[in-house]
Amino acid sequence: MKQLVYLVLGVFLLFMLQGCTSGGEAPAPVQSIDSEEPPAISDWLKTSASKVKQEKPITLGFSQLGSESAWRLANTASVQDAAAESGIHLVIKNADQSQTKQFEAIRSFIQMKVDVIAIAPVVESGWEDILKEIKQAGIPVVILDRSVNVKDTSLFVTTIGSNLYEEGVKAGKYLIDRMRNETGLIRIAELQGTKGSTPSIQRGEGFRSIIAAREDMVITQSVPADFTEEKGREVMRSFLNVPPDERPQVLFAHNDDMALGAIESIEEAGLKPGIDIVVISVDGSRKALEELASGKLNAVVECNPLLGPQLMQAAKEIMAGRTLPKRMVPPEDIFTQERAAEVVSQRKF
Template sequence: MKKLFYLLFGLVLILLLQSCTSRVEAPAPSPALDSEAPPAISEWLKSSASNVNPGKTITLGFSQLGSESAWRLANTASVQDAAAESGIRLIMRNAEQSQSKQFEALRSFIEMKVDVIAIAPVVESGWEDILLEIKQAGIPVVILDRSVDVKDSSLFVTTIGSNLYEEGVRAGKYLLDLMRSQPGPIRIAELQGTKGSTPSIQRGEGFRSIIKARKDMVITQSAPADFTEEKGREVMRTFLEVPEDERPQVLFAHNDDMALGAIESIEEAGLRPGVDIIVISVDGSRKALQQLAAGKVNAVVECNPLLGPQLMQTAKEIMAGRTLPKRMVPPEDVFTQERAAQEISKRKF
């Protein structure tokens, strides 16, 4: 009897356990770590990854031509400040007015595999070979401030900087208007910048294209003064070592620093700059506008050095694969004595 009881009890217990087990859900199997996602999900992941900005820091190699003037120092500071603000890594090399040093810097940028190269060229000529090296390395190039004379314009992406020819044109137009009632002959002295540089070539050409309208306006003296105050002072001193009837009545200086040096030499000679000799300059530095307000300079054609923000934006556009215009020119002005005082406080260099 006891055996029968234990047998029945065992059968009931087995039935109860099976019933309970049938109500428990089996756990979902864990996917293997190396298993592939279903095709639809895999494609979605690839699509999403292609739209994600990896946040790569852009490295910009910048070959600055020198530190010869207040304009150049302001240009350098603008590039440095804009790079810091935009999060771009800047590697800058100062060529100290040497094209060979620029070539050395550019080859070092190639070795570093920078993302973009910017060049402020010392002179216009001699760039074909080095730019071809950079192109073959797959690095895009931006020309800053000046120009390069190359047959193949695909060697660089774009140029950022002033219309230097137009600056010479504006200087010439100002002089024609100022001297419209002055009988000739009118003798003009010209302080050029670095020989063979874009500003020296184009500002001179633009100026001459306008003054040729008057045959009695003649450039009687012209010499390079390297865009520096010291050389401007030195060359102007030699310009004034002539008989009085050969002395220039007008000075056209290709930048402010040379004009400021020349003013000192004019005063040393017992003459009044801005009165005995008309002084026209290019750049728009604070010091030049102060002399403009004091009546020692008659006009200053603006050349904007603050190109840093535009350069950084250009680097970002290039890295994003966007198409850019071949030339980008910032807005600029002409400052006269009447406007000088109100403009001085606005100058950043």
């Protein structure tokens, strides 16, 4: 009986073994073309689409105030280069020193729904309403180079740029030291920048805060020259068109371009810039440092135009939801004739 049972089990096992190994593998189920993709691939595609969306380039709208000087051209180039290096899509519009054009550019950025708006304002005043429009559109704002005079500072995230007041202070301290042994009235001519602009206001205030310590130092002539070489040349001519005993002994120019124009007018008048008239400027362009090395300029206060990298980093930080300081200032220096030769070759503008 046991042998019969073993025989039946053996036949059954043999049959099962042949069914598993003969006739090839059972055909795989046919998948319909219209059927959904396997879950793993579907999940991967969803993740990739989300990643692509997250990595969409930041769009930055930049309202540049103009192209009035070598400093401004270097500033624009720095922003453009930094945007390209950072992978940020930059939309830049030049206002040609017109606040009206800046407002037009900003409204176009709002319509484009850019991610961040940066503004280099022509003048300090008149920004409250347009900044409120930007805020209502939900677009963060960065103020570059200059400042805006608004009561509600929440209308912008941060300001990136020089301490313009301190630049005036540095110019004033240099002059006090330079003229420490001079006696009698010291007449100072001042070439202001664009009227109402932050550099013109703050550099002038900083300079005055220092020379006020010397009663014999008097600003006898002060006229806006719009930060341009041509206007600097023209206004300086008028400064010198006075009797010799009323001519200035010092010129404080709010930027290099005006100083360079003024130097030409000083030479036209038969005077030696840097000797007959002490010339102090602000910016630190290569051309100004060359004149400093040649002795035609006496001191140049540095104002760094290369703000592009800081602006791009700020845009990234803002889009990542991080908090930024309300003001960011780059390190800067003052150059004298003794140092001019060593720094002129290092200048990028």
